[in-house]
Amino acid sequence: MLEKNIRDFYKKDVIDLTPTEFELLCKDILTAYAEEENLKNFQIKHNVRITEVDGTFQIDIFAEFYALKTQFKVLVECKQYKNTVPRERIEILNSRLQSTGSQKGILMSTAGFQSGALQYAKEHGIALIQVFNTNELFHSYSSYENEKNDYNNMLLRYPVYSADNVTEGKRMYPNSRMIQEIMNEM
Numbered sequence: 001m002l003e004k005n006i007r008d009f010y011k012k013d014v015i016d017l018t019p020t021e022f023e024l025l026c027k028d029i030l031t032a033y034a035e036e037e038n039l040k041n042f043q044i045k046h047n048v049r050i051t052e053v054d055g056t057f058q059i060d061i062f063a064e065f066y067a068l069k070t071q072f073k074v075l076v077e078c079k080q081y082k083n084t085v086p087r088e089r090i091e092i093l094n095s096r097l098q099s100t101g102s103q104k105g106i107l108m109s110t111a112g113f114q115s116g117a118l119q120y121a122k123e124h125g126i127a128l129i130q131v132f133n134t135n136e137l138f139h140s141y142s143s144y145e146n147e148k149n150d151y152n153n154m155l156l157r158y159p160v161y162s163a164d165n166v167t168e169g170k171r172m173y174p175n176s177r178m179i180q181e182i183m184n185e186m
Contacts, residue, residue: 014110014131015082022080023047023060026108026131030063030076039065054099073102079109085128087116094124 017025027046034042041064048062061076077093079085085107093105105126107113112130113121121128 015080017080019078019080020047022110022131023078026076026078026129027061029108029129029131030061030106034063034065039067041066041071050100052099052101057096057100059096072104073100074104074106075100075102076106076108079107079111081109081111084112084114085109085117086114087120090117090120090124090126090128093126094120097126 014022023046027044031042031044034044043065044061044063046061048059050057050059050062059075060078063074063076065072065074075093075096077089079089090107090113093107096102097105105124106129107121107126108129108131110131113128118128120126
């Protein structure tokens with residue numbers, strides 16, 4: 001029961017970020033992931049306007065990198081919702097991908113995704129990432145008593161947030177370099 005309260009506290013904390021703070025957190029998460037993968041010529045920007053033939057689009061995060069002798073463009077939308085993201089939000093992102101000629105779409109959310117959104121994203125190759133807290137890291141301790149003893153210390157040592165790539169089932173943040181730095185510090 002106390003563990004659930006800790007989880008709820010952190011979920012609330014992610015929701016309490018301003019929209020801009022949440023978008024910048026998402027940008028940091030993706031930057032950490034790109035660092036771990038050593039992406040060539042990686043660039044990432046926040047709050048970008050892209051003008052194409054069929055309109056001007058505001059994009060929360062726009063990233064570019066070089067791979068396979070090609071420049072890749074990635075559009076990222078950040079949804080700080082209290083309820084799960086519906087399919088329609090994924091459809092809008094897919095439409096923007098087509099309009100801008102981008103190769104990949106990512107939707108990052110605090111609340112997860114409805115089943116229809118998950119299915120649509122899978123069918124159209126759109127990555128879904130849920131951003132939440134790192135209280136999962138505390139599970140390395142064998143009991144809550146151990147967690148309680150180091151609780152304040154742990155908050156200082158670990159990043160406050162983490163993210164999972166829902167569509168690929170991978171932990172994204174913190175990356176292995178960050179974890180190694182934490183371990184060296186300890």
